[in-house]
Amino acid sequence: xxxxxxxxxxxxxxxxxxxxxxxxxxxxxxxxxxxxxxxxxxxxxxxxxxxxxxxxxxxxxxxxxxxxxxxxxxxxxxxxxxxxxxxxxxxxxxxxxxxxxxxxxxxxxxxxxxxxxxxxxxxxxxxxxxxxxxxxxxxxxxxxxxxxxxxxxxxxxxxxxxxxxxxxxxxxxxxxxxxxxx
Amino acid sequence: xxxxxxxxxxxxxxxxxxxxxxxxxxxxxxxxxxxxxxxxxxxxxxxxxxxxxxxxxxxxxxxxxxxxxxxxxxxxxxxxxxxxxxxxxxxxxxxxxxxxxxxxxxxxxxxxx
Numbered sequence: 001x002x003x004x005x006x007x008x009x010x011x012x013x014x015x016x017x018x019x020x021x022x023x024x025x026x027x028x029x030x031x032x033x034x035x036x037x038x039x040x041x042x043x044x045x046x047x048x049x050x051x052x053x054x055x056x057x058x059x060x061x062x063x064x065x066x067x068x069x070x071x072x073x074x075x076x077x078x079x080x081x082x083x084x085x086x087x088x089x090x091x092x093x094x095x096x097x098x099x100x101x102x103x104x105x106x107x108x109x110x111x112x113x114x115x116x117x118x119x120x121x122x123x124x125x126x127x128x129x130x131x132x133x134x135x136x137x138x139x140x141x142x143x144x145x146x147x148x149x150x151x152x153x154x155x156x157x158x159x160x161x162x163x164x165x166x167x168x169x170x171x172x173x174x175x176x177x178x179x180x181x182x
Numbered sequence: 183x184x185x186x187x188x189x190x191x192x193x194x195x196x197x198x199x200x201x202x203x204x205x206x207x208x209x210x211x212x213x214x215x216x217x218x219x220x221x222x223x224x225x226x227x228x229x230x231x232x233x234x235x236x237x238x239x240x241x242x243x244x245x246x247x248x249x250x251x252x253x254x255x256x257x258x259x260x261x262x263x264x265x266x267x268x269x270x271x272x273x274x275x276x277x278x279x280x281x282x283x284x285x286x287x288x289x290x291x292x293x294x295x
Contacts, residue, residue, distance in 0.1 A: 006254045028249070028256040029210050029233050035255055036211045059229045067230050074238035 002042040004035050012052065019056075020065025023072075030059070030067070093138050097131035185225055194227065194235050196277045199262065199270035202245065207261040210236065236260055244269050 012034055013027060021027050034055055042051045060066050083091065104127055112119070190197075201216055202208060208216070213236075214227045239245045244266035250257045262270060284290075 009254050023237075025247070025258065026233060026237065028258055029236070030229065031255050032209065032252070032257045033211045033229060035252075061230070067233055070230065070234035071237045074234045075241040077238070 002039050002044055002046065002048075004038060004048075008048055009035065015052075015056070016064060020063065021068050023068055026068060026071055089138050089141060093135065096134040097127075100127040100131045103127075183224060187228075187231075190225060190227070191231065193277060194231055195239065196270075196273040197225075197227075198232075198235060198239065199244065199266060200274055202260060202262045203267060203270040207248070207259040209257050209259050213260075239266070 009031065012031055016027060016030055016034075021030060034052070037055050038048070038051060042048065056064065104123055107123055108119075197217060198213060201213060205216075210229070210232055214229075214232060217225050217227050236245065240247060240260075243263055245260045246263050246266075248259050248261070250259060
């Protein structure tokens, strides 16, 4: 049975880290797995580095980092929304125009009397511009025949993470940060 | 004959949960060897499939881990949490039903002794 030295353990750990495995617990799993394979299969006095290279090559298809990417993907999968193409466009539309419509409704609920029951153009024009423009884009995407839309085929499901979704919300709520236009 | 990755991928969670319910605690390499022995080499779990699945089960709270130091390196043992024990039973039952359905669907006659 081959005995792996501390120096060789450090070598393996450095190598798997250099190959893109950054999660500590995953490093521990892989390090132990590789060490057992070497200890059980390499003859005493055998070429450690050559055997290690051959062993690590069997762990992946293209790159070792695939294991970490798959680990992160599976571990965070339950925090994702699975949407159909149409649900995704509907959600995108709501996120884009929601703040403008919300601002208009908030204005209508609080200030029409002070403005002499007038709905000023400063309120509705930006809504029309900023809400209708993405609507037109989305309508085009929505009605594009599948053969011209290879990016998101009609039957595809979209995996939407909460993290990117939450990052989009502040930018779409910019209009609500403006002072009242009067 | 070794089964295809596609077939194994859909059943990997169930296989791991069942093994952990039969054994108190196991480490990654032990799981791969156990499956290999039990299936006479017909199912070979790759490291690229095993560890992401184990970490996903841990993130779901179905397995817990404990570490043991082997010299300078760490060995991580996986065991079922109470939720994991219930889930293991549920998944095995689900897979058994699925196999029955497939036998009916594909009109496969069960082997008689």
